[in-house]
Structure formats: C-alpha cells, structure tokens
Amino acid sequence: MRITELHPQPDWVLSIIAEDGRIGRFDVSPYLEYEVFEALKSFRDSF
16 A cells, blocks of 8 residues: 555554555554653654
C-alpha cells in the first residue's frame, strides 16, 4: 500500500488516503511515550 495523502487531525490522529482509494485513520498518541518519538510532542499545535 502506498500513501498518497496524509493529514494531521486533532488528538494526534493522522488521516490517511492510499493510492487504491482506501481511507483510514491512525492514532499516533500511544507511540508518544517512547523516547524515539519525544520530538513529536513539540508539534502539539500541529495536531
């Protein structure tokens, strides 16, 4: 699956559209507790 569009939504959710037309949502918030994703917390106003 290739992602053609990715849009940030409130509460750390990403809206995803794939090239085959599938649409989905991905909740990023559970991953923010891991050190590798710490830098994302500074972008809170973007989500």
